[in-house]
Amino acid sequence: MTTYFGNLKPKKGNIHINKERCKGCGFCVEYCPKDVLELSEEFNKKGYHPPRIAHEEVCCYCQLCEAICPEFALFVTLKEEEEEGEKSESRP
């Protein structure tokens, strides 16, 4: 993984989507700067197409989708600790 300025790592985010609350407005899909999300084909209970994570690995934890969602249906958590954990597990 690339690092900057020595050992500063770019942040990665875990996106949590509450599919049932989504009303399909499309703001998150449109405004994600990394095009992480796209509208899925599935329907939620209300008949809308909630977003799905298309390119999880490029999410940079900007939290714009969390801030813009009018339904409070999205939030992003920092992936950092888990990655470190995985790394240390994979080390022999």
Added chain:
Amino acid sequence: MKKVKADPKGVLTGAHYLDGDFAIAEGALAAGCRFFAGYPITPSTETAERFAERIPFVGGIFIQMEDEIASITALIGAAWGGQKAMTVTSGPGFSLMMENIGLAVMMEAPLVIANVQRGGPSTGLPTLVGQGDMMQVKFGSHGDYEIIALCPDSPQECFDLTIKAFNLSETYRVPTFIMTDECVGHMHEKVVIPPADQIEVVERKWYVGPKDKYLPYKPDKDLVPFMIKAGDGYRFHTTGLTHDQRGYPVINAEVQDWNVRHLVDKIQKNADRIIDYREDQVEDADVVVVSFGITSRVAVKAVQEARRAGIKVGTMRLVTVWPFPEKRILQLAGQVKAFVIPELNLGQIRREVERCAFGQAPAIGVPHCGGWVHDPDDILKAIKEAAR
């Protein structure tokens, strides 16, 4: 609720020569009112002026708002901020306040509104007496609700009943009205203000239980919910929409039924503790004169003349007009030949008396459009007619 002694800072102990308007301001200060938001309107402006002059020395807020609507709304905000709040107005301002009187009832916010009545309708007679808002105080806002209205007949009573109005509004979490009139408001008389430790003042029922169990509109045993104020960490919500016990709006018929009945029962079921009137010589009376405010003083002469003429006439002076003393009127109706109701309007309280008499005794009104007080002879004539 808690009964405490008045805060001496606000009590101007002594014998004073005050007009009714000033006496209302003094009564408010004695009762612990430290927030006044009002708008000038004749003949009530003097109360605001007196409050503005006195409050800097007592400690509190006087703010002249941009209109009466802002005044009443600011009072509701102040009530939720924990203060005892009041305003004064007259007919046109009273009409403006109606929507938010409804909000105060719905939110169960304790506050006091004094209406120094003048000749109406519309701009009417700004400087002359009337008593034409007696039905409006009870039915002026939309929907079904109950309020408490008191009627002083002298500057001394303006002082005493203002304190009582605050106590009632704090006890029952309801807007309470002081329905005085321009005559009593502008009349100068001796007002005796007792020392602070002789004045009993009621604090609202504050909630002291666990925060997560608090329900803003859950009625207590006396049907009045416990109150809290903003800033104490309860994170409560209150609204003018029909709401449930949590204060959250619920838009359906069941909750409407619960909500409206709660607002009405709170006063109606406690009516016996609220209703107040003064009777004189009714035990053997054939005619009872039911009156309130300045008219009750004018009626005194007519009643004296009538007694001298041999008519057995008694008086019932209404101190609380709403809730109306229905039970007592029904009782008297079984005893008397007729009621005589002089008032400075075309028969508003007469209707109530007639309704409560249930056909057992006629209710003879002595209507007057306002602008001046009755001629006692007119009342005497009505008493004589009633005695036949």
Added chain:
Amino acid sequence: MNAQDRRPERNPIEDLLRMDRIPHIWCPGCGIGTVVSSFADALHKSELDLDKVAIVSGIGCTGRVAGYVKLDSFHSTHGRAIPFATGLKLANPELKVVVFSGDGDIAGIGGNHFIHAARRNMDLTVICVNNFNYAMTGGQVAATTPIMANLSTAPFGNFEYPFNLAYLADSCGATYVARWTSLHLRRVTKSIQEALGKKGFSFIEVITPCVTLYARRNRLGDGLNLLKYYYDNSEMRHGADTRTVPIDFQGKIIVGKFVDKEKPVWLECMNTHLQKALGEKYRPYGEKA
């Protein structure tokens, strides 16, 4: 470690929302939810004791905000949120009172209260969500509707001159005036933070899309189209003269922080003045005696 084994996390905004009333009533694509998000973000980031923050709303779509936010919240009558907030603030000056209401509520029926509270420099933070119509009642023309826009009570187009709310607030004496669109997420948050941290009458106008009514009646597409339009046509001009920032129908929207000045608030004025006039005998209000 599997992606599915993650402990269920909560959306951090949920501690500021009344979750027992979510989902809310706003339409898909409505900008109000976004503004509430920005507001919650600002509350989290500010140093305020949230128990001492109260929110007052009026009637309307934006007026429902008080019902969803978990602070001491008050849902008052149409147009009267500002005097309600005035009474609340003056009764307990320790509170930080926020008025969160719509353009019709604040500048239409509530116009008189708005100009007087600004004139008095009442210590309030007013967040005005401007969607250019009276949405809750079905999309009627409002005091902020641009000329030419089509709404249900102007079915042939609006011909009345609209308000320039930033200019109105500024001319009445507001000490902080800013305008953003709901897409300017972090800037709205920053503005709210600044307004909350400052004493005086602060006015933040947030232009938001109204999909079901304004957009539909004017054939402007859905929430996404309208939001894109507002953002793409907004031009940032901090410190602009508020006279030069009116909003025309589908024209340029000037955004930015227009006014940020200091002026004594009403309570300070009262205390200072009466102290001077009455000396020792005056009992100051609001200070811990």
